[in-house]
Amino acid sequence: MTEGKHLVKTSVKDEQLITKRRQQMIGAGVKLFKEKGFHRTTTREIAKEAGFSIGTLYEYIRTKEDVLYLVCDSIYDEVFERIESVGAKNGTLDELVSAIRYYYSVINDMQDEFVVMYQETKSLPKEALSYVLRKEEEMTAIFRTILQSCVTSGELSLNEREIDLYAHSIFTQGQMWAYRRWALHKNYSIDEFTDLQVAFILRGLGARTKGEL
Amino acid sequence: MTEGKHLVKTSVKDEQLITKRRQQMIGAGVKLFKEKGFHRTTTREIAKEAGFSIGTLYEYIRTKEDVLYLVCDSIYDEVFERIESVGAKNGTLDELVSAIRYYYSVINDMQDEFVVMYQETKSLPKEALSYVLRKEEEMTAIFRTILQSCVTSGELSLNEREIDLYAHSIFTQGQMWAYRRWALHKNYSIDEFTDLQVAFILRGLGARTKGEL
Amino acid sequence: MTEGKHLVKTSVKDEQLITKRRQQMIGAGVKLFKEKGFHRTTTREIAKEAGFSIGTLYEYIRTKEDVLYLVCDSIYDEVFERIESVGAKNGTLDELVSAIRYYYSVINDMQDEFVVMYQETKSLPKEALSYVLRKEEEMTAIFRTILQSCVTSGELSLNEREIDLYAHSIFTQGQMWAYRRWALHKNYSIDEFTDLQVAFILRGLGARTKGEL
């Protein structure tokens, strides 16, 4: 899952050190990119924020874009790590609901990271970009799988195309919380937001709702 | 609606000329920003694409950000112009459905513009940013109003908070078509996408669907 | 002859200005390269010496190597301009001797330029390098032609291969004056050097010398 990191070449050999320094860089990157965006952040600022010199920064990356790539990759990793536990087992609606709730709480925790990722993604070099899109695909797949289980178990009645599209919908509805924060956060708590969205989604999926959520 | 343009200072007097030149700049801006993003586009390129010299460009703007602002403003104007016709009159679900369908077709027509707008928005100077967010607010308001009518007419049963949030949802579900094009366009036509989304939304809103599209 | 200059792209349109600025750049380049070599000279120094800003410098060139190329090109042009007058007409030894003498005086006048050219030439990008070598070839051709005339007129008796090689020899013997200046200038005046070399060459070519030079 983390093999993406290996795409970025280093001249340093000590693996542990690489991990440590990259963690510092990523932290600095996230912080600065969310504040001023990728393009307005200089490599010197990244190095300084990371706690080392510009020379050292370039011992661990080849280009500025590498930092962005590392940042995106690490965000995905973290989201993945936190999400993948919620696998589909029995195909119950309860399972679906907890997955959604869990995912939305992750979004809430990592709002800045999400915003950074979706806004700067296009600055990635071609190769890195397709790598990132593949990751995104993998994430959607999680919900697709859960929906599939619910269909299999008879809890939902959706065809292939609906499953695929609505997996994206669930995803997108959550990301709203990060992208439209300027409109939503002043009116809703994350809990209320989640409750309303879960209800909307379940109905949207055609679940025979009695009094769930 | 277009008063936003007045925020950008000019040293030229002739109003007609200003309008013409700005139209040229905006066209160039949209084209270039969608191709390479705001930061990777130079003012020289904008001027060239617009058909005049940088010197002239700077007679009509003060900073490069002004171009971005003008571009965003013009996109909003166009979207607005095309959307606002669909006002709520009787509060029927049909009305809601056509509004959604109409909006989604606008998104389809202006995909690049949407992507540009949402990805570069944060590069706007503070003042322009809040102006843009206000526009965004106004747009959401259109759907809020329609939903409200449907509630008033008894077609839907939603409270204030639901109306507000679900207006955002409808919006976001449509934008998916632009932002997740890499995943959606290869599998769905805009028509199928719209059909599926409309169905999802109507159910999500708790409409007593019998067999409507 | 000067079409080489057109290989270097400019963003300035005024042809006269281009010529003027390039003249300034070339002057600065020759001076600095001869002092500290191409690699130890910075673009900022070139701009400063040329009398304009770094920004302006880059309005007239694309890369630092362009300056080197322009310098080499201009040196060739000047040498050419001064040499080509000495065309072979009757194929007399006198003609050959004056050509040699003339060429050697040019070398003496442009010692620094010669040294710069031969020492930095390999820093040129591939394309420019082959352009320069073609020029060098053209110069050798001048002496080849003269030798040929002398053979035709019966003043010398050389075969094709000898003509070709000895043209290079004449060339090289002159360049010695620039490259081995540290050894030669303290012992010889340019006149004595020329006299001795002319005598050496004439004998070397097998000319029936009576009391020439």
Added chain:
Amino acid sequence: MTEGKHLVKTSVKDEQLITKRRQQMIGAGVKLFKEKGFHRTTTREIAKEAGFSIGTLYEYIRTKEDVLYLVCDSIYDEVFERIESVGAKNGTLDELVSAIRYYYSVINDMQDEFVVMYQETKSLPKEALSYVLRKEEEMTAIFRTILQSCVTSGELSLNEREIDLYAHSIFTQGQMWAYRRWALHKNYSIDEFTDLQVAFILRGLGARTKGEL
């Protein structure tokens, strides 16, 4: 002859090790400098090619220029070693001819080294530069001595100034083979080149040629 090496300071004591390491550095230096020139070669590359770390490299030199100096010095040593056997004994023309032939074959064997030396020499620090020029002087002296013997023995008739200058000429004519390889190698074999040059030189020196070479 090798005392030049002592100009380069070391922090290592073991003399044998110093010699070994330097041999490695010089090998790396020659290879890299001939490929990409002194300035385009980094110390890291030199260390890597030499088979040890930059840390170690800097235990044996003080600055990057030291490597260049060591390389030049070693090239001179090798040329010297191979040339000095050809001492003047009897002052016959045959001796002169074999010396020339021998020298030209050395040039042919070490073309790259010659090119490196003459092109990078000016990057040497002052002190090292004059050391190198002294070496060059010593080499010319070899031919001067041979010419002198020939004069003494009556085989040639040259005055002091001619002897001195023509020693340089013989030298330069040979170096042509390395410097103008782009023009010469495609048309001549080293043997033909040598034959033609020897003939030219002998005649140039005024030797009473019958049918030698």
Added chain:
DNA sequence: TATGAATGAGCATTCATTCAT
């Protein structure tokens, strides 16, 4: 009004050299 040459602050990146281990 329109033009485009000039400016220089700013930026990404490199690389010789040092020094703690």
Added chain:
DNA sequence: GATGAATGAATGCTCATTCAT
């Protein structure tokens, strides 16, 4: 003695902006 991570001054190049014509 050997290693290689760290450093930061230096450098090539860009580009938004100005202003004389």
